[in-house]
């Protein structure tokens with residue numbers, strides 16, 4: 001099978017499309033023929049060695065944690081999922097490949113009408129957006145500040161919060177302010193003078209803050225909030241760390257299952273917008289990751305092997 005691989009941490013030029021053996025599903029595992037695999041910032045962070053604590057890469061590996069595909073084969077002990085079924089969720093082996101392994105508890109049935117590109121991009125984003133909204137325990141009529149309301153996680157969290165009757169103030173770059181407004185939030189441009197603009201947009205202050213951008217806006221956000229209670233970041237930044245803002249590790253397990261169950265019908269009904277900004281084949285993964293790292297994509301970037 002063809003797979004995107006690298007044998008040392010580095011920039012995008014260390015990535016190669018290689019031919020490797022197709023994995024066999026072991027006990028409790030499912031082999032998927034990958035139809036789409038969403039790009040997430042974690043992929044370029046892993047590639048650059050940002051999570052390696054200075055250690056060299058032990059053996060060649062691939063990238064990609066979100067997946068949608070067709071069940072090709074199931075391993076011993078797998079129940080409730082059969083070859084030929086269309087599924088989506090997270091993979092347990094690198095998903096920028098023609099085949100990947102997963103486990104039934106990480107997968108969800110793909111509705112026939114849902115585009116493969118969307119299906120393959122939902123796991124991390126929907127799981128994380130839902131988990132953070134739950135963790136912030138938002139009530140109807142409260143005000144949430146979302147930093148990065150134009151991004152994949154930020155825009156999904158914004159829409160989930162708005163659907164729960166929460167008032168959202170959301171930051172974005174100049175090109176995305178209109179889009180953030182269309183999601184039901186009050187848009188505020190990031191950049192110099194942010195605190196004044198936030199005070200103007202949220203005259204009564206905010207009840208909670210979700211930082212998805214990982215940039216310096218967290219400083220103004222904490223100043224506006226007055227403390228770090230009900231303030232979370234999903235994107236590590238030195239400023240958030242210095243301020244004592246807790247890091248939230250996103251979804252996973254049953255929570256992501258519930259998140260997908262509740263959110264997919266809203267996406268299918270057009271009540272939650274989940275745009276796809278670009279589709280890439282395996283050879284174009286370096287380009288896709290570069291665009292993701294640039295940080296201003298107008299939706300999800302997706303690999304279709």
Ligand SMILES: NC(=O)c1ccc[n+]([C@@H]2O[C@H](COP(=O)([O-])OP(=O)(O)OC[C@H]3O[C@@H](n4cnc5c(N)ncnc54)[C@H](OP(=O)(O)O)[C@@H]3O)[C@@H](O)[C@H]2O)c1
Nearest residue numbers: 041148150151152153173176213215234235249250295296
């Ligand atoms: N902890 C977890 O479990 C978890 C899970 C998922 C993601 N994450 C992390 O969350 C972050 C966002 O992920 P994503 O998939 O939503 O990324 P994304 O779609 O690329 O969104 C990036 C966001 O950052 C904003 N941004 C870019 N440059 C900025 C700047 N200079 N100042 C302020 N804002 C800026 C963008 O705004 P404009 O486009 O409007 O410029 C956009 O809203 C990443 O760091 C990712 O690793 C963590």
